[in-house]
Amino acid sequence: MLTLQFVPYSEIEYISSVGRIRKLLNIAKENRIVLLEGRLKKEEEAELIKATMEEINKDFKGIELSVIYPNKKESDLFRKLKKGFVNMLLGDRQGLTIIGPASIVREIKKDPDKIQLFTEDDTRAKKRRKK
């Protein structure tokens, strides 16, 4: 059974970067797939990878991470400024971040606005079919 946990941006909005990473990583370590509204800052994504590496052991093999983000470029300067201003004030709530424990999610494919989650069960079934 797969458990998906939705995390609204408001839940991480007022937490420090370290706290955000801790919260998301703890959910993934409980074998749940995180669906975060919006995205982390680029530096936070790198910190999330660092924190993941620090926690790898015989039970926790790491994470699969993917971000779907609307790639639409604003041509209108006013809209561009407005978007930048809103992101600065409220955080980047656009898009969706998926964080899955590597023991459950083997691979996440993005193409670029469609997302496919390949789970460990899929892999086993594929191998059985090949046999």
Place this chain on the structure above:
Amino acid sequence: MANIFEKFIKAFFKNLFRRKKHIKLGLYGPPNAGKTTLANKICEDWLGESMGKVTNVPHETREIQIKEQINIKSGNKEISFNLVDTPGIATKIDYEDFMKFGLTAKKAKKRAKEATKGVIDSIRWLDNMDTVVVVLDATKDPYSQVNITIIGNLEARKIPVLVVANKVDLKKAKIKKVQSAFPQYHVVGISAKYGNNIDEFYESLFKVVG
């Protein structure tokens, strides 16, 4: 007055170093993309010696490797740099994956532990780089989040980036897919192993370093 003098001194030294073009050039990317193969190619071309060991087992490079004082020339232009080969960045490391390559459980666990430390070091070293060559395997999906996170972090730090689509000698290589994944960057397709298109790589490097 002291403030103006301080600014003048800083600008003078900045220009002095800019003229010499001595930089720290980092090779970043996911595991097994060919960073060390490219590092070896650069070192063999300009120093006549190789830099690190290359195997098909992921995470062969688990420590930051530095080769100092490499000078490359093209016409009147010259760049002097310290080449920094970094361990591949990954979001997961499972020692059992290494056992598929014939490693014993003990060796595989040791490798996994060293590999996690290597990833952490690679991310820490991002702040020390002046220019980065992101090496991607052109036969793999370029949209992986690791690639996007590496490039996003370099962009956030305003570090100049050259994207290399490596392994173009393989039939499955798709340079255009890499180009469409990172349209804002110059992407050069090479085979670090066989030296295909390596001159274009050096030319692109001159352009990125500026």
